[in-house]
Amino acid sequence: MIHRPPTALPPDLLADDDVQRALAAHDFGAVFRMARERAGISYSKIAAECDIKPERVGQLARGSGRITSFEKIVQIADALRVPGHVVGLAPRPWEAEVAPAPSPTGPSLHRRTVLQVATAGGLAAALPALHHPAPAPARITSAYVDRLHERTARLRRLDDILGGGDTLRVYLGEMQRTKTLLRDGSFSDTSRRRMTALLAEQTQQAGWAAFDSGHSREATALYQESRTYAREAQAGDLYSNSLAFLAYESLSKDRRAAVAFAEQSCAFITDRTPSTVRALLHERLAWACAVDQQPIGTDRALQAAHQALDEAPAGEPQPHWAAWVDHQELDIMAGRCWTELKRPLRSVPILTRALSAFPDEHARDKALYLSWLAEAYLTAGEVEQAATTTSRALELSTGVASVRPRQRIDVVLGHLRPYANVPEVRAALALAGP
Structure with a gap:
């Protein structure tokens, strides 16, 4: 495989107001045109970096068509080394300018530690052995696919402690890399099928991160894409x-x-x-x-x-x-289900027991699950307990790069508002803010 030097938009071009407006509007045709006219970056080089046919780049530069796929927007932004906030995406953690934090060691990491390191050096530097593997061999073997499976398993564990807003770019990047390997690599039938199954798995994980970060339509498209890969790989x-x-x-x-x-x-x-x-x-x-x-x-x-x-x-x-x-996960799901079915006598005991052993490091999930416990308390008429549990969920959800905890908590807060004269409710509403 030939590795091309990266194409980066020059800082002076990125500072150009016209380029900034075009990027914010996802008008990559205008960006491509200005990159050639003002920085001398050829359409063929842009096409190679962004995985777009050269004729398509020319059409876009002439104002014919737009890039509308979220996945493709992310890929182009990464290929041109454009900061995520410029194109209206969640900023990459490593784009913040803070002092570097020491790399953690050991098999388990607390969420706060991961966020500190991720902010300084990027998610790939935040956990051991998550750097990009060595260049792919000329022929992709089953042993190499095994290594990629192991890497995907390590990256999946990021979802335990980080939200989709933090992980989406990582998972999309892994998915794109696997697509490139499938397109350019040499395989036996077995290794190609296993690689396609890996792509199905990675696409599901990217879909989950998109869903978690509030990109519902993109999540659905990724799940449907994953189903196609799974069928092709015969991965039931x-x-x-x-x-x-x-x-x-x-x-x-x-x-x-x-x-x-x-x-x-x-x-x-x-x-x-x-x-x-x-x-x-x-x-x-x-x-x-x-x-x-x-x-x-x-x-x-x-x-x-x-x-x-x-x-x-x-x-x-x-x-x-x-x-x-595991059984704890099933107990939590059972509690959520009985809460939805307005059966607090079933849901409260099982959620209370399961969440008492649930780690705070999994802040997103615990905040979500506490919201169902709070709702169950409210259904049972235990307003004070519902408000106290909601406050705890709010505290855990602070700083989590996921839209789901606050969406769920806002539902519970809406049910609590009629009881604003209760001190615990007032405290929860004040903690939630305007």
Whole structure:
């Protein structure tokens, strides 16, 4: 593979008001035109860096068409080394000018430490062994694909402590790199199929980060793209997971369609489906049923999820993208489901028990789960406890690069406002701000 030197827009060009306006409007045609006219960067070099056909670059420069794909906008911004805030995207953590922080060591990191290091040097420098691997070999072997799978597993763990606003660029970058390898590399049939399955997995992770950072339409497109790759790779578990993701994403728009997606994902379960994957698919079906106010379907799916874990063969290998599903996760999901179904006598005990052992380092998720506990307390008429729990969720959600905790907390705050004369409610509303 030939490695080209990076194309970066010169600082004086980036400072140009016309260029700034064009970037903010995602008018890359104008940017390409000005890059050639004012900085001497040829259309062919731009095309090579941005993975666009040269004739397409010329058409864009002449004002014909626009770049509208979020994924492509991110790719172009990265290829031209344009700061994310300039193109209206969340700023990269490493674009902030702060003193470098020491690199952490050890297998586990607290969220605060990761954020400090990420701010100074970028997410790739924030965790051990997350730097880009060495250039790909001339022929992609299964052993090399194994190394990329391991890398993807390490990067996925960023989602435990960081929000989608922090991780989206990382996951999109990994996905784009795999696409490039599939396009340019030499493979055996087996290694190509495994590489395509890896791309399906990475695309799902990018879709999740897009969803978490508030880019719903882009998340749906990525999940659909992942389903195509999973089908091509004959990766049944990943195909089912893409349907489960689509179910999760569809709930705010079409509950019945979401339930249908979730039911379809479970229909692909076989005797060879790993236990954590079965549990994951069933718990997402339970959630879709709960939001659609189907208590019988919810209970049945929750029982199937627990049964999948209870009957797991000893030593059964689990894919890393589902290995996080355990009985604590299922208890939290059960509590969320019963909260949606207005069953606080069921939801409060199970959420209280599960969240008492849930680490604060997973701040986004804990804030989200506390919002359901607060809502369950409110349904039970425990206003003070609901307000106190909401305040705790607000504290945890501060600084998390995810839109979901505050969206959920705002729902609970709306229910609390009629009780503004209660001291605990006043404290929660004051903490939330205007």
